[in-house]
Amino acid sequence: MRQQVPALSEQLLLAVAEQLKVPFLQISHRAELAAFGRQHIAGEVLLSEGRDSLVLSEDLREIQTTAEMAVRLLDNYLLGARLALEEQYRLHMEPVSVASVLYDTGQQLDAMAKLYGVELELSLGGKFGPVMAHRAALQSALVSLGYSLIEALPSIEDKKLRLQLAAHRCRYGIVAGMYSDTEQLSAEALRQGRRLHGHTRQPVSTLSPSSGAGIFVADAILQAMDSELKVSRHHRLFGLGMVLRPNHQLQLV
Amino acid sequence: MKILLVEPDRLLARSYTQALQRAGHEVVVAVTAQTAIFEADTTAPDMVILELQLTRHSGIEFLYEFRTYSDWQNIPVIVVSHVPPTEFTDSWEILQNELGIVAYHYKPSVSLTKLVQIVNETNGKEWVTDDRKVADIS
Numbered sequence: 275m276r277q278q279v280p281a282l283s284e285q286l287l288l289a290v291a292e293q294l295k296v297p298f299l300q301i302s303h304r305a306e307l308a309a310f311g312r313q314h315i316a317g318e319v320l321l322s323e324g325r326d327s328l329v330l331s332e333d334l335r336e337i338q339t340t341a342e343m344a345v346r347l348l349d350n351y352l353l354g355a356r357l358a359l360e361e362q363y364r365l366h367m368e369p370v371s372v373a374s375v376l377y378d379t380g381q382q383l384d385a386m387a388k389l390y391g392v393e394l395e396l397s398l399g400g401k402f403g404p405v406m407a408h409r410a411a412l413q414s415a416l417v418s419l420g421y422s423l424i425e426a427l428p429s430i431e432d433k434k435l436r437l438q439l440a441a442h443r444c445r446y447g448i449v450a451g452m453y454s455d456t457e458q459l460s461a462e463a464l465r466q467g468r469r470l471h472g473h474t475r476q477p478v479s480t481l482s483p484s485s486g487a488g489i490f491v492a493d494a495i496l497q498a499m500d501s502e503l504k505v506s507r508h509h510r511l512f513g514l515g516m517v518l519r520p521n522h523q524l525q526l527v
Numbered sequence: 528m529k530i531l532l533v534e535p536d537r538l539l540a541r542s543y544t545q546a547l548q549r550a551g552h553e554v555v556v557a558v559t560a561q562t563a564i565f566e567a568d569t570t571a572p573d574m575v576i577l578e579l580q581l582t583r584h585s586g587i588e589f590l591y592e593f594r595t596y597s598d599w600q601n602i603p604v605i606v607v608s609h610v611p612p613t614e615f616t617d618s619w620e621i622l623q624n625e626l627g628i629v630a631y632h633y634k635p636s637v638s639l640t641k642l643v644q645i646v647n648e649t650n651g652k653e654w655v656t657d658d659r660k661v662a663d664i665s
Contacts, residue, residue, distance in 0.1 A: 296536060298635075299539060300539060306542075306639045336538075390537055429535040430558075475609070479582065479585075
């Protein structure tokens with residue numbers, strides 16, 4: 275068991291390092307385009323000065339969003355790795371509102387979703403009592419999951435790209451997760467992905483063209499809360515979710 | 528020149544498209560192997576730029592399918608991929624001779640300027656089985 279823990283963190287590191295190449299490349303290309311655009315514009319006077327600064331500010335905003343999401347993924351990875359490595363790094367569970375965590379997750383993912391042309395929706399049909407979780411860790415897990423799903427969505431041939439942040443009840447508790455129109459991942463593919471994680475470039479190849487690091491970071495964080503990612507459905511949508519234990523005491527109040 | 532860009536990441540695809548368009552090329556983007564076959568059929572590209580890591584079907588699977596059609600036998604394919612070329616050390620012959628890859632580049636080391644340069648240099652070069660040479664392997 276003691277040997278498995280460093281191995282898990284090494285696998286996570288590999289996946290995250292592989293994943294982070296993409297945003298760095300995006301930043302580098304946007305910067306190159308912005309610089310190239312300015313030279314081009316200065317040389318041929320094709321666009322007015324106002325248009326020039328508009329294009330540049332769009333590039334800068336895109337660079338900022340991409341960098342922020344990369345830092346967030348890195349930060350979430352650190353949390354996942356610490357939880358896997360340090361036994362004393364225990365999460366203090368407390369009653370948490372699923373609705374508010376999903377709302378905050380949506381806020382954090384919104385800029386990235388817009389960049390990828392994905393429409394984020396919040397679906398909270400019904401009233402959910404508090405669940406036992408570590409709020410920051412739960413949000414980190416959801417943001418990491420969202421990172422991977424948003425990035426993966428444009429690789430699926432859907433004209434309208436939509437990701438729904440949703441919660442529903444199941445017999446084991448409350449499921450919080452993210453869902454889209456396309457079935458991207460079966461339970462077997464997720465199990466296989468966990469086995470292949472760290473050993474192959476695309477452990478979840480039906481879902482993501484990359485290492486899918488966000489999924490495994492979310493998984494590592496959730497394990498510290500005695501939960502894990504599960505393939506689930508929300509109404510007619512397909513996605514990944516996590517089962518959270520309701521706080522029965524507070525529900526009685 | 529009409530280029531079919533097979534790139535799963537929408538943001539990277541947009542940057543590549545803008546750079547290639549500024550260089551005077553026409554670009555059609557496909558995010559999966561299946562759409563790439565469809566786009567190749569409808570747009571008749573002069574060149575393909577391909578990422579090997581795609582969702583569901585890989586770039587290699589796409590190439591095997593692509594090369595089965597007689598019309599697409601001689602269209603040059605440039606691979607720009609996250610997969611380093613060192614991982615194909617044992618398979619170069621297949622990549623060159625069977626799949627007609629005229630150049631293979633490791634994506635993190637390809638700037639937009641370099642991409643345009645690679646495309647312009649490969650422009651007009653058809654892949655033919657008699658001339659079994661990869662233009663550039665970096």
